[in-house]
Amino acid sequence: MSQARILDVGCGVNKLPGAIGVDRNPRTRADVLCDLDHFPYPFRDNSFDRLQAIHVIEHLSDVLRAMEEFHRLVRPGGTVFLATPHYTDFSSFCDPTHRWHLNSFSFRYFGADNAGYGYYSTARLREKKVKLRLLALWRYLGFELLVNASPRFRRFWEHYLCYVVRGKVMEFEFEVVKTAE
Numbered sequence: 654m655s656q657a658r659i660l661d662v663g664c665g666v667n668k669l670p671g672a673i674g675v676d677r678n679p680r681t682r683a684d685v686l687c688d689l690d691h692f693p694y695p696f697r698d699n700s701f702d703r704l705q706a707i708h709v710i711e712h713l714s715d716v717l718r719a720m721e722e723f724h725r726l727v728r729p730g731g732t733v734f735l736a737t738p739h740y741t742d743f744s745s746f747c748d749p750t751h752r753w754h755l756n757s758f759s760f761r762y763f764g765a766d767n768a769g770y771g772y773y774s775t776a777r778l779r780e781k782k783v784k785l786r787l788l789a790l791w792r793y794l795g796f797e798l799l800v801n802a803s804p805r806f807r808r809f810w811e812h813y814l815c816y817v818v819r820g821k822v823m824e825f826e827f828e829v830v831k832t833a834e
């Protein structure tokens with residue numbers, strides 16, 4: 654079986670072993686130096702089985718355009734994995750290089766019903782998994798389990814509770830959907 658082709662976008666110094674790393678900073682473990690705010694990225698369509706961007710999307714100038722580029726680079730049925738702070742976490746605002754402060758529904762424009770805004774982008778990413786990590790106290794009290802139990806409860810938490818029961822990190826796993834035009 655051939656090895657999965659993995660792109661680690663904004664890999665920093667913690668590049669995933671076996672992956673191709675991309676970053677703009679030459680002091681990182683990047684194999685390819687490029688600015689992720691300039692498009693297109695220097696890879697062909699469908700070059701990867703999996704792409705990960707860990708604590709990167711919040712740094713980029715154009716979230717929708719970057720997501721479209723991730724979609725272009727991954728083969729149909731492949732995976733895009735993102736990790737990014739929830740906007741109620743301390744870390745979201747204590748790094749002045751963060752341009753965006755996101756919540757667990759921030760990528761819904763790429764989903765099945767496009768949240769009613771299908772015209773924002775034609776790239777489709779099927780949400781396979783969304784996992785919220787909460788601050789330790791709330792995790793010990795069982796809130797993390799509840800928030801992750803269903804999208805419905807997560808929505809309730811985002812609307813009513815998250816300014817008190819604060820989030821920490823969000824992890825998203827998407828399947829890349831490409832249909833013939």
Ligand SMILES: C[S@@+](CC[C@H](N)C(=O)[O-])C[C@H]1O[C@@H](n2cnc3c(N)ncnc32)[C@H](O)[C@@H]1O
Binds near residue numbers: 678
């Ligand atoms: C918070 S670090 C995360 C690094 C790594 N993914 C990790 O989990 O340890 C963000 C990384 O994104 C890179 N980055 C931010 N903006 C970028 C851009 N416009 N183009 C390329 N890399 C960028 C930074 O150089 C940095 O390595």
